[in-house]
Amino acid sequence: MHVPPPDAPILFFDSGLGGLTILEPTRALLPTAPVVYAADYAGLPYGQKSEAELAARVPALLGRLVERYRPRLAVIACNTASTIALAHVRAALDLPIVGTVPAIKPAALLTRSGVIGVLGTRATVRQPYVDDLSARFAAGQTVLRHGSPELVAAAEAKLHGAPVDPAVIARAIAGLREQPGGDAMDVIVLACTHFPLLADELAQAAGPGVRLIDGAGGIARRIAHLTEGQDWPAAASMGTAVFTRSDDHPPPPVSALARFGLGRIDLV
Ligand code: DGL
DSSP states (O other), X not given: OOOOOTTOOEEEEESXXXXXHHHHHHHHHSTTOOEEEEEOTTTOXXXXXXXXXXXXXXXXXXXXXXXXXXXXXXXXXXXXXXXXXXXXXXXXXXXXXXXXXXXXXHHHHHOSSSEEEEEEOHHHHXXXXXXXXXXXXXXXXXXXEEXXXXXXXXXXXXXXXXXXXXXXXXXHHHHHHTSTTGGGOOEEEXXXXXXXXXXXXXXXXXXXXXXXXXXXXXXXXXXHXXXXXXXXXXXXXXXXXXXXXXXXOXXXXXXXXGGGTEEEEEEO
């Protein structure tokens, strides 16, 4: 078996800053793990792209990043990219790949009313992958879905220092609650890695009877499990954030990334 050197990083990949919500619990479990966080700002938002576009773009870009940073493992910290391109990425790359899929299974165990909301991007909520998860884990329950591109934009803006518009949050919750059965919804799956960045705002809008869940903790444990027994540096170091160049989306200031343990920015 290939033994990675201690300085081989874990590569996190998302269209933008949402994957930081996966990075955070991973750093808590593996505090000295070297990290490269990649955001495809040139492709943001993924939720508005076609399946064919993402199935081609994500493996190609990840391939370039793997060549450049030589990670020991890559995490597709994005539900949209994972539900569409995970199999393509695994077929194309020869390293362990961890994906992010909507946390419907734990939601089905948590709901009392049997009505679950799934809040994701438009691309994620239309995926057969979500049908499969619902059929396997939430049979007999009602799974409502809503795609909200404006929540992705709001989460990005928040990390760039902008205030969050409460109307955007209210519309996202209403998009679920106003569907048939929505009154009884008591669990919402945050099926886009950007959305936990707005967890406080969403929880307040959803009200006290609704629990929000996401898969971040489980993914962090999966990463720890897959790298068990491997060598790590003795001390923690600041990681690298890498952005694909985009005129529409300049990277945030490096100071905004410091709390996620990222200390420098590369552009590719
Ligand atoms: N963070 C992404 C996800 O988990 C996608 C956001 C976007 O680019 O639309 O689905």
